[in-house]
Amino acid sequence: MNISCRVGNLILQSPFVLASGIAGNEYSLLLRALRSGASAVVTKTIFKDERNGYLPPIYYESPNYSINAVGLPGKGVYRFLEHIRRAKTLGKPVIVSVGGTSIEEYSSVAAAVAKSGADGVEINLSCPHVEGTGTEFGSDPELVRRVVEEVKSAVGDKPVFAKLTPNTHSIEELGLAAVEAGADGLTAVNTLRGMVFDPVLEEPVLSNVYGGVSGRALHPVAVYCVYALRKALPHTPIFGVGGVYEVSDALDFFLAGADAVQVGTSISQRGYGVFEELKKDLVDYLERKGYASFEEFVRKKRRWF
Amino acid sequence: MNISCRVGNLILQSPFVLASGIAGNEYSLLLRALRSGASAVVTKTIFKDERNGYLPPIYYESPNYSINAVGLPGKGVYRFLEHIRRAKTLGKPVIVSVGGTSIEEYSSVAAAVAKSGADGVEINLSCPHVEGTGTEFGSDPELVRRVVEEVKSAVGDKPVFAKLTPNTHSIEELGLAAVEAGADGLTAVNTLRGMVFDPVLEEPVLSNVYGGVSGRALHPVAVYCVYALRKALPHTPIFGVGGVYEVSDALDFFLAGADAVQVGTSISQRGYGVFEELKKDLVDYLERKGYASFEEFVRKKRRWF
Amino acid sequence: MWYHHYRVSSNTQLTSNIHRVVLESTDTPISKAKAGEFVMLYIPAVGELPLSVFKQKEEELHFVIEDYGGPSSRAVNLHKGEMVGVRGPYGRGFTLKQNTNYLLLAGGSGAPPLLKFVEEAQSTPGVSVTYLLGARSASELFLLDEARSMGARVMVSTDDGSMGYKGLITQLAEKLLSEATYDALYACGPEQMLLAAMGLAKRFGVYFEGSFVRDVRCAVGVCGLCVMEGTGRLLCVDGPVFSLHELEAAQHGG
Amino acid sequence: MWYHHYRVSSNTQLTSNIHRVVLESTDTPISKAKAGEFVMLYIPAVGELPLSVFKQKEEELHFVIEDYGGPSSRAVNLHKGEMVGVRGPYGRGFTLKQNTNYLLLAGGSGAPPLLKFVEEAQSTPGVSVTYLLGARSASELFLLDEARSMGARVMVSTDDGSMGYKGLITQLAEKLLSEATYDALYACGPEQMLLAAMGLAKRFGVYFEGSFVRDVRCAVGVCGLCVMEGTGRLLCVDGPVFSLHELEAAQHGG
Numbered sequence A, B: 001m002n003i004s005c006r007v008g009n010l011i012l013q014s015p016f017v018l019a020s021g022i023a024g025n026e027y028s029l030l031l032r033a034l035r036s037g038a039s040a041v042v043t044k045t046i047f048k049d050e051r052n053g054y055l056p057p058i059y060y061e062s063p064n065y066s067i068n069a070v071g072l073p074g075k076g077v078y079r080f081l082e083h084i085r086r087a088k089t090l091g092k093p094v095i096v097s098v099g100g101t102s103i104e105e106y107s108s109v110a111a112a113v114a115k116s117g118a119d120g121v122e123i124n125l126s127c128p129h130v131e132g133t134g135t136e137f138g139s140d141p142e143l144v145r146r147v148v149e150e151v152k153s154a155v156g157d158k159p160v161f162a163k164l165t166p167n168t169h170s171i172e173e174l175g176l177a178a179v180e181a182g183a184d185g186l187t188a189v190n191t192l193r194g195m196v197f198d199p200v201l202e203e204p205v206l207s208n209v210y211g212g213v214s215g216r217a218l219h220p221v222a223v224y225c226v227y228a229l230r231k232a233l234p235h236t237p238i239f240g241v242g243g244v245y246e247v248s249d250a251l252d253f254f255l256a257g258a259d260a261v262q263v264g265t266s267i268s269q270r271g272y273g274v275f276e277e278l279k280k281d282l283v284d285y286l287e288r289k290g291y292a293s294f295e296e297f298v299r300k301k302r303r304w305f
Numbered sequence C, D: 001m002w003y004h005h006y007r008v009s010s011n012t013q014l015t016s017n018i019h020r021v022v023l024e025s026t027d028t029p030i031s032k033a034k035a036g037e038f039v040m041l042y043i044p045a046v047g048e049l050p051l052s053v054f055k056q057k058e059e060e061l062h063f064v065i066e067d068y069g070g071p072s073s074r075a076v077n078l079h080k081g082e083m084v085g086v087r088g089p090y091g092r093g094f095t096l097k098q099n100t101n102y103l104l105l106a107g108g109s110g111a112p113p114l115l116k117f118v119e120e121a122q123s124t125p126g127v128s129v130t131y132l133l134g135a136r137s138a139s140e141l142f143l144l145d146e147a148r149s150m151g152a153r154v155m156v157s158t159d160d161g162s163m164g165y166k167g168l169i170t171q172l173a174e175k176l177l178s179e180a181t182y183d184a185l186y187a188c189g190p191e192q193m194l195l196a197a198m199g200l201a202k203r204f205g206v207y208f209e210g211s212f213v214r215d216v217r218c219a220v221g222v223c224g225l226c227v228m229e230g231t232g233r234l235l236c237v238d239g240p241v242f243s244l245h246e247l248e249a250a251q252h253g254g
């Protein structure tokens, strides 16, 4: 069963990709995800300079959701370039997530990683818990447009994905702005702003007080976002992200219009084995349903658009 | 143990109120909720004219969330007035949720229900799945301002609550607009736009294709919304709504700054008994922790503001 | 799991507008339903409708469905092999007690829950069942042998007298109630018939339960659309079967 | 449940900057940890830090905590009655095999997982344990009787010679390894000590495991901050205990 797919001009052996920020700060971890069956990886969001991130607690899990406020720690782009080169040694696409607290930072980081061999750039316009970056750019279509334009002109022909926030009244508006400004594709979505208290200790758990909700709770919202984007943009490559645990979660995204999915939080519960399991379960599903390939399934099943 | 509380000038015997749209379309159901221990009820959203709503499937439940697109069916305001009068016979507050597809409709419905004895009006600025109402007004601070102003001047001294959407990049902005325009309080939040597929049948389940996510998945997002509003508006009465199943869910809201909570989806799983259970569990909690009353707990535990 | 998935294994026409549809589970079947309990049948891209469980085996679900012109038109035309979703069972069914003499009144597609009741009654000590089915004419009667084979005394009424008693089913029931003693009167059918049956039960001092129909959309007690007006009772969780006592509360309101 | 809640039941100072803190469960206790596994200790409004489980009974958890100046300063000052959260146990601990002659090297607050190992080894057939604790001076040594009472041969080293062997713990270990045969060398302590111990193990051809420290924040394998550089291994899920083999992969990268 052929489960390869195309997302823009990226050719993927399967529609299962590692999401940004999930143990994606080191080449050896990126290689591990790729060896474990991810068809591509998105790195941790990279900034120009070193960032410490927040002190723990930075992560909390309930049966219905996870929430994190890691605070985008990282060594800065120049120390990361070597990691891009090393992560590429398996020949699978390495997409680098770029961040910035200014349009200039976004584009200079993007230029640097593109030059070091990134196969694509994902612009993090959607981190919900760090001031001065992420949603502060990504909630305003005009800023989305400007960031995407600058990044696109900085990276030349490397594909650029705009990663969008679900914390909006109109994800279509944000997606349209990104695509009009030259984005080659979209990633939907980042986490929803949320908060958790420990009820016994009567305290907000996260050191940052609030954070981003991912996992199962995010799933139906993320599926809707992909659907809304697909309606508005019939031909734009779209990664679906949010609560992919089982193959049925991935199918939701494919049916809603995603070309491939990224996998994040579920790795904390299912480990890296999740990639091979998803691939196997997708093959089983397609066989059982009598599809000849993943591509055929996608082509046939988009009746509601 | 005294668990009464004030939400603006409404005095409630407990901080547990029936949320709008949960079997709130008939006086006998409102009375049932009140007799089952709700300290107040919010009615189904009422429009000027009769509305059919959507055909089933209109509701879907997973362990992690519920999703609905009921489509705001109702008999229209004039046939509902009698229900308000009858629901009031127990002497507990009856808050009427008002809808509109124009500012004029919102305010005329509000005027009619206020005259028929509604103890408060909640403006539904946040239904995510019906075109021409709800979020179409509630996502734009300027429209929020105008609707609230008109409704407030139509209902005189009856308290007006603006019910807000979490589908926004800044709930503070919406809350501030409502309060500046004269809202006496806020209800946070309505459902998040979402979508669900049946993976075996490969179809979007809801007849409306997308709907509103409530229940457990909404909870951390709703708690954040209340927190953000409380930071921005230290003295505004706030109802927290979203995924209250156990008393610990309610405590999350109280700790985040809510004065009381509304209970919706959990009734589908726990039945009307949920109100007495929440009350009992709150009393137990306060006793175990050594608080003298609910009011004392609230006063003491707001360190992070 | 919200929807349990089933494949249509047969569809038999019983009358001009009533079909028997049999489903076979393709994953885990729904749990056991009692007579009067219902499920929501989801037909992809068509809609969802409430249906009483008529028969249930391990992996099988049987319905008797009448074509009313809406989604039910599609339901009666389900063809072998089609996939559907089923959720439930929901609600509260008919009470079954030992040593009781039951009179059952089924109006048209109201038959399924009562036929299921006959089946359940079969193995209950001391129970005797008289099953009445009413229709406009003989060609609209169905599944009489089924009822007989399960040990019920079966009688029918037709408006045109083409078979059995000529007249309304409630008139036949009135006749039977005046001739003999019954402990309980259970009914399912159009609202008018149910109200008439309720009147009979009161007049003859017989315990009554009836299975009603309202606008069921969520089936889990949140949308409120299936309210039994004035009672605070929801058909989907508190019914669809209500006793006389519960329905009188309906009339008094509050 | 993410956090299991505990109340501090005692806090005993062991050295100038090392305390033994005992917690008592107030709801459900965490499940059993193996020697080397760790938990995250959450001190409200302060933070969270990874700690090896030192002792564990049904409802009790014991830690040995050193004050490093950050959140650990608050942890060593936890007072009786204070409420905290604990999540875990996380990671993979030390391998314990029958009929093995272990040499354990504990540097300062690296003692707790190895003391727990001594306790587990006690009831394992054919196991003998030599436990070395190293510190700068005699006043910084602690819990030696605890180790002795559990059947370990205990030896100490101090930099200033104020007690036991004068010199580094790895020098003492080198001496012992040249004098006798050990099947396995297990170590926990500062990274420099661990690397030196690893060198010894290689030189003497002894099986090695060491418990390492990295920047543990999520403890569940998502943030990536605890990566053992170049290995693709995460300390929080694949460690904190790594064998020589796993660590050599670290040096070769990829």
Ligand SMILES: Cc1cc2nc3c(=O)[nH]c(=O)nc-3n(C[C@H](O)[C@H](O)[C@H](O)COP(=O)(O)OP(=O)(O)OC[C@H]3O[C@@H](n4cnc5c(N)ncnc54)[C@H](O)[C@@H]3O)c2cc1C
Residues within 6 Å of the ligand: C038, C049, C050, C051, C052, C053, C063, C064, C065, C066, C067, C068, C069, C070, C071, C072, C073, C109, C112, C113, C212, C213, C214, C215, C216, C240
């Ligand atoms: C608990 C329960 C159990 C049931 N069990 C069974 C069973 O076992 N077998 C069975 O056959 N049925 C059963 N029913 C009834 C069944 O579910 C449907 O309600 C019934 O079949 C109505 O069919 P429909 O949805 O096709 O028609 P509807 O959608 O009700 O419509 C019928 C026709 O009337 C028109 N119409 C309806 N409402 C309006 C309106 N407001 N304005 C204008 N036009 C309108 C429609 O367009 C259509 O043409 C049960 C119902 C309940 C509540």
Ligand SMILES: Cc1cc2nc3c(=O)[nH]c(=O)nc-3n(C[C@H](O)[C@H](O)[C@H](O)COP(=O)(O)OP(=O)(O)OC[C@H]3O[C@@H](n4cnc5c(N)ncnc54)[C@H](O)[C@@H]3O)c2cc1C
Residues within 6 Å of the ligand: D038, D049, D050, D051, D052, D053, D063, D064, D065, D066, D067, D068, D069, D070, D071, D072, D073, D109, D112, D113, D212, D213, D214, D215, D216, D240
């Ligand atoms: C698996 C595991 C098990 C452990 N078990 C134990 C145990 O049983 N007992 C025990 O005592 N410890 C244990 N530790 C270590 C412990 O969790 C803490 O890491 C250690 O106590 C550090 O303490 P801290 O957080 O207070 O200090 P840190 O926050 O690390 O800081 C120490 C001091 O250095 C400064 N500092 C730290 N980093 C920087 C920087 N980047 N720039 C500038 N200043 C900096 C801080 O401000 C502070 O003053 C374990 C660690 C791990 C990973």
Ligand SMILES: Cc1cc2nc3c(=O)[nH]c(=O)nc-3n(C[C@H](O)[C@H](O)[C@H](O)COP(=O)(O)O)c2cc1C
Residues within 6 Å of the ligand: A019, A020, A021, A022, A044, A045, A059, A066, A068, A070, A072, A097, A124, A127, A163, A189, A190, A191, A214, A215, A216, A218, A241, A242, A243, A244, A262, A263, A264, A265, A266, D222, D223
């Ligand atoms: C711990 C953690 C760290 C994350 N860091 C980033 C990040 O650096 N950049 C980014 O764009 N998204 C980041 N995300 C968001 C994920 O990439 C993803 O969009 C989101 O978690 C939803 O997917 P999931 O439900 O599969 O986790 C992070 C998520 C988690 C849980």
Ligand SMILES: Cc1cc2nc3c(=O)[nH]c(=O)nc-3n(C[C@H](O)[C@H](O)[C@H](O)COP(=O)(O)O)c2cc1C
Residues within 6 Å of the ligand: B019, B020, B021, B022, B044, B045, B059, B066, B068, B070, B072, B097, B124, B127, B163, B189, B190, B191, B214, B215, B216, B218, B241, B242, B243, B244, B262, B263, B264, B265, B266, C222, C223
């Ligand atoms: C079936 C259903 C119908 C609803 N109808 C309305 C409505 O008419 N008006 C409204 O303001 N909110 C409506 N809501 C939203 C709820 O009042 C509430 O804001 C939301 O469900 C979150 O709370 P919960 O998680 O406790 O359900 C509805 C929710 C559900 C589940």
Ligand code: FES
Residues within 6 Å of the ligand: B023, C215, C216, C217, C218, C219, C220, C221, C222, C223, C224, C225, C226, C227, C234, C235, C236, C237
């Ligand atoms: S059908 Fe929704 S409450 Fe009964």
Ligand code: FES
Residues within 6 Å of the ligand: A023, D215, D216, D217, D218, D219, D220, D221, D222, D223, D224, D225, D226, D227, D234, D235, D236, D237
């Ligand atoms: S601490 Fe986050 S991955 Fe190990």
